[in-house]
Amino acid sequence: VVIGAATDPYQPAEGRFKLTRQCLQVLRDFSNPTAMITRGPMIVRDLDVLTELARRAQLHITFSIPTVDDDIWRRTEPGTAHPKQRLRAIEKLVGAGIDVGVGMAPILPGLSDRPDRLEAVVKAARAAGATG
Incomplete structure (x- = not known):
């Protein structure tokens, strides 16, 4: 199952409704392989569920980071983390x-x-521990 292929699962409303968290709990309970795509640091709220899911099934998270340049980020990704x-x-x-x-x-x-600019993103991602 891929979560976030069409829209970010960690939009502001997720903080209130916790629908993504509930979906992850079901995927964990059924040991379902899962991939997620997000720009949202709110994902760390669900670290407990994600950790258990990763123990039971394949889990991969992809963070979208097109730039680490502040000016470009402000102009191209308003409203994002x-x-x-x-x-x-x-x-x-x-x-x-x-x-x-x-x-x-x-x-x-x-x-x-x-x-x-591309190299700056790659270096920052590697420094944070991203592997792919």
């Missing part, structure tokens, strides 16, 4: 033994496509 918050969340997940990778999309021509 700062890349540093996402990187801290990656560190916590990896520290709990969860497999985490980073997706760099979108790569925007003329903004985030320069080799040095």
Whole structure:
């Protein structure tokens, strides 16, 4: 099961309704292999469920981090968590033994496509413990 392929599962409403958490609990209970895609550091709230799910079945989290440049982030991802918050969340997940990778999309021509900007994301992701 892939959660977050069409929309982020950790939008602000998730803080109130906890629907993603409930879905993860069911996936854990049935030892169902799971993948998630998110920009939301709120995921660390569910670390207990994710850790148990990872013990029972294959689990992979992909964090979307298209840039670590503050100016580009402000212009292209308004309303999203700062890349540093996402990187801290990656560190916590990896520290709990969860497999985490980073997706760099979108790569925007003329903004985030320069080799040095791409390299900065890769270095930050690796420093946080992301493996793919």
